[in-house]
Amino acid sequence: xxxxxxxxxxxxxxxxxxxxxxxxxxxxxxxxxxxxxxxxxxxxxxxxxxxxxxxxxxxxxxxxxxxxxxxxxxxxxxxxxxxxxxxxxxxxxxxxxxxxxxxxxxxxxxxxxxxxxxxxxxxxxxxxxxxxxxxxxxxxxxxxxxxxxxxxxxxxxxxxxxxxxxxxxxxxxxxxxxxxxxxxxxxxxxxxxxxxxxxxxxxxxxxxxxxxxxxxxxxxxxxxxxxxxxxxxxxxxxxxxxxxxxxxxxxxxxxxxxxxxxxxxxxxxxxxxxxxxxxxxxxxxxxxxxxxxxxxxxxxxxxxxxxxxxxxxxxxxxxxxxxxxxxxxxxxxxxxxxxxxxxxxxxxxxxxxxxxxxxxxxxxxxxxxxxxxxxxxxxxxxx
Numbered sequence: 401x402x403x404x405x406x407x408x409x410x411x412x413x414x415x416x417x418x419x420x421x422x423x424x425x426x427x428x429x430x431x432x433x434x435x436x437x438x439x440x441x442x443x444x445x446x447x448x449x450x451x452x453x454x455x456x457x458x459x460x461x462x463x464x465x466x467x468x469x470x471x472x473x474x475x476x477x478x479x480x481x482x483x484x485x486x487x488x489x490x491x492x493x494x495x496x497x498x499x500x501x502x503x504x505x506x507x508x509x510x511x512x513x514x515x516x517x518x519x520x521x522x523x524x525x526x527x528x529x530x531x532x533x534x535x536x537x538x539x540x541x542x543x544x545x546x547x548x549x550x551x552x553x554x555x556x557x558x559x560x561x562x563x564x565x566x567x568x569x570x571x572x573x574x575x576x577x578x579x580x581x582x583x584x585x586x587x588x589x590x591x592x593x594x595x596x597x598x599x600x601x602x603x604x605x606x607x608x609x610x611x612x613x614x615x616x617x618x619x620x621x622x623x624x625x626x627x628x629x630x631x632x633x634x635x636x637x638x639x640x641x642x643x644x645x646x647x648x649x650x651x652x653x654x655x656x657x658x659x660x661x662x663x664x665x666x667x668x669x670x671x672x673x674x675x676x677x678x679x680x681x682x683x684x685x686x687x688x689x690x691x692x693x694x695x696x697x698x699x700x701x702x703x704x705x706x707x708x709x710x711x712x713x714x715x716x717x718x719x720x721x722x723x724x725x726x727x728x729x730x731x732x733x734x735x736x737x738x739x740x741x742x743x744x745x746x747x748x749x750x751x752x753x754x755x756x757x758x759x760x761x762x763x764x765x766x767x768x769x770x771x772x773x774x775x776x777x778x779x780x781x782x783x
Contacts, residue, residue: 413438425461453477459492467498471589475505476517486513490520499524503531503589511558518550518576529586532557532574533593540571540599544614546583546606547576571597582606587613598622604657607633615641622652636664643670656680665689675722678702687712691719700727700759710736717756718743727759727781737778744777753777 408416413435425446447468452458453475462469476489493499502521506514514532521530530550534557547553553576573590575583583606591613598619602611604627614620615638623642625635635657642650650671658681668677669689675697677690682701687709690699699716708730717723717740740756748754759781 454489459488462492463495466495469496469499471501472499473503473589476509486516490516493520496524498526500526500528501586501589505533511554514557515554522550528578528581529583530576531586531590533590534572538571539596541597542601543572544602545572545574547574550576582610584610584612591616608635608638609633611638612641615645620646621649623650624654625657627657636667639664639667643667647671648673650674652676654678662686669693684708688715691715694720695722696720697722698725699723702729704729708732714739714743718747721747723756724754725757741774741777755779757781
């Protein structure tokens with residue numbers, strides 16, 4: 401007996417449709433009455449999450465999906481002639497009465513066009529957040545910004561579009577949240593579209609846990625984290641997720657927050673691919689776990705540490721054969737350079753030793769450099 405596609409039951413057809421772009425649904429529904437009925441019967445599942453563009457055909461699909469849509473990713477094209485494109489988008493959005501989260505991907509869009517759309521989204525009864533991806537989807541994400549007021553977001557966007565010279569160099573995410581909603585779900589909607597991003601600058605103005613989706617960016621290799629007031633919460637969940645996903649591909653990590661705990665440093669030490677590590681506001685007694693980072697090339701503690709432990713720094717030098725730059729903003733013991741020299745003699749090729757550039761406070765004693773052979777292994781950078 402010959403089996404055709406029409407012999408497949410409706411549940412199987414529904415599962416197949418889940419793997420197709422939403423823009424293909426309309427063509428599917430036009431094939432026959434049965435397929436059209438499948439779309440109607442399984443609409444709650446098919447249309448719960450949609451990714452569309454603002455073309456007339458896809459807006460028609462969005463109008464038909466109506467109250468089923470909970471999450472929407474809408475790619476907005478550059479302005480066309482007149483106000484009709486914005487009007488059509490706004491009329492369509494007004495029917496999405498169960499929409500909870502929307503993400504708008506915009507390029508050279510006028511501020512007035514964006515304003516119309518956001519104002520319409522704000523009127524929806526169940527809306528929790530609106531994410532805005534602006535700029536060229538390049539390899540560098542320059543910031544993730546949080547707003548509680550649409551006027552603030554629009555003002556920032558207007559300033560951004562006015563500076564057209566920067567347009568090609570700035571790729572940013574803005575998230576407008578309502579009623580104190582977390583930005584985590586909004587970020588989770590956006591991250592799957594960041595397939596080209598390799599570098600992220602993250603200024604934490606929300607609890608670190610809400611930024612967890614950032615750790616799922618697939619090809620991330622450079623991350624800078626900034627924050628005040630202990631980032632309004634522990635960084636441990638974020639660093640644990642980062643180590644779990646990127647322990648083999650993250651190369652550069654820069655953390656400038658007001659405090660790091662030992663468990664957080666241990667999670668950093670799990671990212672064995674790290675080559676460049678900068679830690680600010682760092683407890684000197686937490687240095688030893690960094691001996692696990694055998695691929696380190698550059699290690700920096702830019703701010704002064706209290707009671708820095710020379711023995712732990714020596715352990716790092718011994719454990720990291722590729723270490724080329726070590727910058728410490730502290731006056732170390734007078735014999736530190738000599739001890740570092742002895743460690744390097746033991747661990748590096750005496751015929752072609754890899755020089756360690758040691759960044760020390762200006763005025764640090766350099767008498768040990770007179771010792772025979774020290775300059776072959778150590779070069780002092782005063783700062």
